Amino acid sequence: MKKTQITIDIELDENHVPERMTWNAEDGGVEKEETKATMISVWDDKKKEALRIDLWTKDMPVDQMKMFIHQILLSMGNTYERATGEEDVAFWLEQMAEEFAQKAAIKM
Numbered sequence: 550m551k552k553t554q555i556t557i558d559i560e561l562d563e564n565h566v567p568e569r570m571t572w573n574a575e576d577g578g579v580e581k582e583e584t585k586a587t588m589i590s591v592w593d594d595k596k597k598e599a600l601r602i603d604l605w606t607k608d609m610p611v612d613q614m615k616m617f618i619h620q621i622l623l624s625m626g627n628t629y630e631r632a633t634g635e636e637d638v639a640f641w642l643e644q645m646a647e648e649f650a651q652k653a654a655i656k657m
Contacts, residue, residue: 557587559604567606585609586617615653622646
């Protein structure tokens, strides 16, 4: 069985706020790529709940955070459709993402 790793290195300031983050994905050819934000979700099968880690650096621009969230919402629709085959719900998620983009003033 092959194993691989994806790692995120986080440099914190004196108040434990992320200042700099880099990530590595050896199989994907990513090495010490800088990022301003990350969101990780894992499924706890015993508790039947999602566990999350949301981090962003203190210099992450708000407009880019809005775009990041918008793209995550769009990708959730794609993931949902691949996982369930339910095109109608995936389409609804896509519409919700577009409404978010308008309300967040990143799309007119």
